[in-house]
Amino acid sequence: MPADPIPFLDLVTPHAELREELRAVFDAALDNAAFIGGPMVQSFEREFAAFCETGHCVGVGSGTDALRFALMAAGVGSGDLAVTVPNTFIATTEAISQAGARPVFVDIDERTYNMDPRRLAEYLEDECCVDRASGLLVSRKLQMPVRAIVPVHLYGQPADMDSILELAARYGLMVIEDACQAHGAEYFSKKENRWRKAGSMGVAAGFSFYPGKNLGACGEAGAVTTNDPELALKIRMLRDHGSSRKYYHETEGYNGRLDAIQAGILSVKLKRLPEWNAARRAAAARYRELFAEAGMPELAPFEPEWAKAVYHLYVARVPDRDGLVRHLASAGIDTGIHYPVPLHLQKAYAALGYGGSDFPVTEKVASQILSLPMFPGLSAERQGSVLEVLTRFVAAGSSL
Numbered sequence: 001m002p003a004d005p006i007p008f009l010d011l012v013t014p015h016a017e018l019r020e021e022l023r024a025v026f027d028a029a030l031d032n033a034a035f036i037g038g039p040m041v042q043s044f045e046r047e048f049a050a051f052c053e054t055g056h057c058v059g060v061g062s063g064t065d066a067l068r069f070a071l072m073a074a075g076v077g078s079g080d081l082a083v084t085v086p087n088t089f090i091a092t093t094e095a096i097s098q099a100g101a102r103p104v105f106v107d108i109d110e111r112t113y114n115m116d117p118r119r120l121a122e123y124l125e126d127e128c129c130v131d132r133a134s135g136l137l138v139s140r141k142l143q144m145p146v147r148a149i150v151p152v153h154l155y156g157q158p159a160d161m162d163s164i165l166e167l168a169a170r171y172g173l174m175v176i177e178d179a180c181q182a183h184g185a186e187y188f189s190k191k192e193n194r195w196r197k198a199g200s201m202g203v204a205a206g207f208s209f210y211p212g213k214n215l216g217a218c219g220e221a222g223a224v225t226t227n228d229p230e231l232a233l234k235i236r237m238l239r240d241h242g243s244s245r246k247y248y249h250e251t252e253g254y255n256g257r258l259d260a261i262q263a264g265i266l267s268v269k270l271k272r273l274p275e276w277n278a279a280r281r282a283a284a285a286r287y288r289e290l291f292a293e294a295g296m297p298e299l300a301p302f303e304p305e306w307a308k309a310v311y312h313l314y315v316a317r318v319p320d321r322d323g324l325v326r327h328l329a330s331a332g333i334d335t336g337i338h339y340p341v342p343l344h345l346q347k348a349y350a351a352l353g354y355g356g357s358d359f360p361v362t363e364k365v366a367s368q369i370l371s372l373p374m375f376p377g378l379s380a381e382r383q384g385s386v387l388e389v390l391t392r393f394v395a396a397g398s399s400l
């Protein structure tokens with residue numbers, strides 16, 4: 001092990017820098033003993049809605065809660081299908097299943113790793129048909145209506161939303177964005193001729209503030225953003241046992257509220273988020289240059305001209321990935337794989353009936369993707385060390 005190991009991420013430094021401000025949040029909460037809801041939650045909700053350029057934000061207990069409540073409030077439930085991708089974290093599909101619906105997968109684009117709108121179009125056109133009686137788009141095989149599309153802005157890269165929104169409009173489907181890795185990411189909409197923030201383009205979006213996310217709490221937290229005031233109200237009820245007034249319950253709901261302390265912490269950290277995201281983008285640009293200098297530009301992740309990614313993860317594509325992981329580890333370089341097993345091949349989803357060649361692009365990239373160290377304080381020097389070890393290993397071995 002070398003003298004200076006390189007971590008995959010650094011959660012200690014940002015909290016050390018903000019220690020006094022974070023402690024003040026805790027002191028304020030102790031002073032008024034408002035631990036759930038209250039002014040700190042309301043302030044953060046206003047600030048995060050403004051950051052995402054949406055009319056409303058509702059703080060909830062986690063990103064999973066956020067997605068589940070967004071789907072439920074939008075009316076996606078028992079007997080419905082929701083289309084998403086197999087290359088994502090399981091929380092995307094847990095939210096769909098736990099809302100009562102059934103996930104359906106379409107394959108990803110080989111360059112962006114996100115939902116391929118061409119595969120989505122094929123699914124909707126070839127595998128579904130409009131039911132005369134209900135007017136709904138129905139899966140021919142499952143005889144269930146498709147109600148929603150859940151694109152994931154994975155790794156902090158926005159999905160191709162113009163195409164997805166156009167298909168959704170054509171077939172009368174709702175779009176719920178999984179923005180859990182994409183706080184601050186932007187998408188250039190050609191249709192609207194402007195940049196749009198992740199989380200502002202669908203009917204609603206779910207964000208996670210799990211500590212390792214670009215904006216992370218000091219515990220569990222999440223939020224829904226939406227421009228629809230009625231949807232926001234429904235989510236406020238769902239997170240609080242189906243009530244908008246204490247002990248008067250219009251429906252059954254959940255215990256899915258945001259802690260005041262977490263909200264206060266998120267307000268402190270949100271002020272730093274633009275700077276942290278810019279540092280991640282700068283680090284991504286440096287990695288890209290280093291890959292190009294080594295004559296291996298194709299290993300760097302692709303960022304379309306319509307995207308401003310926030311690099312929650314920096315995902316390279318490499319030959320002999322598992323050998324490289326071991327080699328980097330022996331040089332003290334920590335890496336990750338996001339995600340090693342696509343969802344359609346997970347034991348948890350055996351009952352969905354997918355097989356080992358249903359999503360060839362996802363399956364192919366799953367064995368090649370490698371998440372390199374990426375965090376706002378990552379130094380150029382350490383990036384140089386990572387790429388030196390990596391490119392030397394690749395140059396000595398096989399090609400992609």
Ligand SMILES: *Cc1c(COP(=O)(O)O)cnc(C)c1O
Pocket residue numbers: 062063064065088089091092152154178180181207208209210221222
């Ligand atoms: C983190 C994450 C979630 C879930 O968020 P939690 O806060 O952990 O519940 C959902 N989807 C994606 C893509 C994520 O990365």
